[in-house]
Amino acid sequence: MALNSRAAAMATLLVAAAVAVLLAGEQASAAVTCGQVGSSIAPCVAYVTGKAAAVSPGCCSGIRGLNNMARTTADRQAACRCLKSMAGSIKALNMGKVAGVPGKCGVNVGFPISMSTDCNKVT
Template sequence: MARFSVIVAIVFLFVIAPFVSNATITCGEVVAWLTPCIPFGVFGGTVPPDCCKGIKELNAAQNTTMDRRIACSCIQEGAAAIPGINYDRINTLGDVCGSPCPYKVYPSTNCSA
């Protein structure tokens, strides 16, 4: 039984390896780039320059479909964890910063970037 589990694990790694190796960004990077946007997302007001800088860096880093999926999932999960986040407001950030996002983030939506 243990030998079978090892074989299944190895096959699984070979199946997902192409997807993992194509990703060039991490959820930690996404969080670091977008953390300066949180005050605007909750309270409104002026968009901090570091927020726009982070959005531009994030968009420049999304080179593959897997990158966009990772970014979308991280943003989706992160936004859901922030009390008082205004989804309509955060969805304007890409346009406000001059670096449009390839997807919109709302509660309970799936990422299909």
């Protein structure tokens, strides 16, 4: 009887450990996608490329939404990587304006918006 109890306890422990590993994997892969980042910042492109004189309400709404989505370190690092990747593909991008958008929208993103930001150090 004791052997069956030990076996059952061991099986329960193994199942709990497997579930914990699976949940940790899901959390690590639950980062914000570049599609979400792109959709969020799309209304800002006119301003950061000099085609609009001011940040639009839609831009600020997107920045707030993206900041709210990026709650975990993995999410913020993924958003950082996406922003840097997208910045390289937008012609006539003014990085000074890009860096100032969160402040103009009253949002603190927690890391500098710059091509030199090390996304691996974003927390």
